[in-house]
Amino acid sequence: MAKPTRQVSLELDGPVLVEGPVDLRTPDGKVVHSDRFMVAVCTCKRSKTFPLCDTSHRRKVRDDQ
């Protein structure tokens, strides 16, 4: 039986959602494993938990200026 096709969703100005479990290999050779059912992969490079999304891509508005 053919393996089911893995679903990957690309969020506009947000993370890429990949079905877990997954191993994420970063440019510095590190491997980050996540066995969550869905994994949000950072694309904005601002995440403090890169390569995982931490919502740092969100727009910030200063209300005091």
Next chain:
Amino acid sequence: MTILDVRTSGLPAARGPLSEAVAEVLREPAGTALPTPGDADPLGADLQLALALCYELHYQGFPGVDPRWEWDPELLGFRARLEALFEGALRDRVSGGADIAGEFDDLLVEHLPGSGLSHHLVADGTWEQMRELFAHRSIYHLKEADPHAWVIPRLSGVAKAALVAVEFDEYGGGRADRMHSRLYADLLTAAGLDAGYLHYVDHVPAATLATVNMMSMFGLHRRLRGALVGHFAAAEITTGPSAQRMDKALARFDAPAACRFFYTEHVEADAVHEQVLRHDVVGGLVEAEPELAADVVFGIQATDLLEQDFADHVLGAWNSGGTSLLLPL
């Protein structure tokens, strides 16, 4: 008013005639008569505690309380009158509408400088204030994800499958030691607090009880499934950044690893849950039942309203140099 002792009766101390009446009848066999709520404050401590007592019968119950009370018609009728007041008060205070995308857009923008509880704690909060917040949130987090489980059979298709996937994650992906409620118990123990279920119910004010009662009300009524889903999405969208600030504050206090892990797990989990909730759960629900859009918006706005009330209470107490709890820890 009789002050009930939670340690001997297993029931919280009453805070007025409604909560006293429920606590009194729960000591009796199911079927005992109950009063009418009259003009009780819908967001006040008495009504909120009475409602919490009624709802708890559907969760873990109370030791020594006749389990038949859960489906006692008299008590359900009493609860319905409390709920009508509570829901009415929420609807009166939200702006309404049916623009789900607009509501989400608002939540997805981070306003600076922030003024919420996590902003306060990370900037100049104390460890004692952090422990107070732990006690407040224990009322919910020790039953984390349970109120949302009620909605599962009321959904179908994409919305149902996606919500169950998020719930599975909340329940530790099948591992009891990774359940979010268990991670919170670990946090409480590490912070030197009692991890007993509802242990701090006598400590917390109406504003804390209302945040949890809202989830139970939305979850237990199929009619309010849109509101439950809207609430869940709003909560998952807003907890990511606040969990990150909580972790930063905990690092500042050199807090135990178990305290920090609860929040770092939520930073990572909620970044995913937010996406799944917005696209698949809310998106799937309104595609199947477009007429529920206004209820989704109600759930989002009611969550924001009660979280703001809660933050106002806690920060108000702290800013005047006091405690946000009714009893010392």
